[in-house]
Amino acid sequence: MRILILSDIHANFTALEAALTKSAGRWDTAVCLGDIVGYGPDPAEVSEKIRSLVQACIRGNHDKAVTGIMSTEDFNPVAKAAVDWTRSQLSPDLLQWLAALPQGPLETKGIMLVHGAFQDEDEYVFTPAQALEGLLDSTVAVTFFGHTHHQGGFAYRDSNLEVLQIRPRPKELFAPLRIEPEKRYMLNPGSIGQPRDADPRASFAIADLANHTVEFWRVPYEIGAVQSRMRKAGLPEPLVQRLEFGR
Numbered sequence: 001m002r003i004l005i006l007s008d009i010h011a012n013f014t015a016l017e018a019a020l021t022k023s024a025g026r027w028d029t030a031v032c033l034g035d036i037v038g039y040g041p042d043p044a045e046v047s048e049k050i051r052s053l054v055q056a057c058i059r060g061n062h063d064k065a066v067t068g069i070m071s072t073e074d075f076n077p078v079a080k081a082a083v084d085w086t087r088s089q090l091s092p093d094l095l096q097w098l099a100a101l102p103q104g105p106l107e108t109k110g111i112m113l114v115h116g117a118f119q120d121e122d123e124y125v126f127t128p129a130q131a132l133e134g135l136l137d138s139t140v141a142v143t144f145f146g147h148t149h150h151q152g153g154f155a156y157r158d159s160n161l162e163v164l165q166i167r168p169r170p171k172e173l174f175a176p177l178r179i180e181p182e183k184r185y186m187l188n189p190g191s192i193g194q195p196r197d198a199d200p201r202a203s204f205a206i207a208d209l210a211n212h213t214v215e216f217w218r219v220p221y222e223i224g225a226v227q228s229r230m231r232k233a234g235l236p237e238p239l240v241q242r243l244e245f246g247r
């Protein structure tokens with residue numbers, strides 16, 4: 001079975017559509033690691049689409065903030081403004097669906113889903129030390145996480161921790177990673193709607209564990225169209241601009 005792994009879509013429908021179009025026919029089931037909304041101009045469209053598309057989905061910190069599960073006290077003013085606008089765009093039905101999303105870790109189809117760190121959904125995993133807990137504690141060998149918006153991950157075997165730098169080149173759609181049976185993995189598909197690892201293309205992964213492969217994908221999309229919808233909605237300018245730099 002080939003599993004499409006989406007994360008940090010952040011209300012960017014154009015990026016989501018581009019990812020789904022390019023990967024059409026290449027996966028059997030889809031899962032989502034949270035942050036469906038927040039920052040982007042299309043919270044309702046993206047929520048509807050994810051609700052009908054995915055077989056399993058956990059919540060992210062933005063989904064919690066928009067639905068009031070988590071306070072926005074710790075958010076910077078730019079993120080907070082986007083949260084308030086996002087809430088105003090969602091029907092009670094969609095808000096209820098977002099509020100009911102389960103907390104990770106969630107095991108499904110032989111993989112583990114978490115939004116941030118393994119034991120704390122709001123914690124960022126940037127370094128090998130931060131990944132170690134998930135590598136050791138997960139009940140399955142391959143765990144997927146999001147939250148940092150950086151594609152890549154970590155592998156562990158016999159006390160050796162390895163940083164995985166897997167980046168599709170500018171003209172490539174994906175780069176494959178070979179999954180070795182003795183290793184444990186924490187893998188980040190990257191962000192669909194707001195990449196922050198210096199490549200502005202929409203980022204996701206396709207896992208095919210029966211064939212010992214995870215593909216890390218990057219798909220270009222029409223960033224300008226999303227930026228003009230954000231400006232029309234009055235979303236903060238720093239959020240508009242960062243899309244074209246992938247930062």
Ligand code: ZN
Nearest residue numbers: 008035060147
């Ligand atoms: Zn996010």
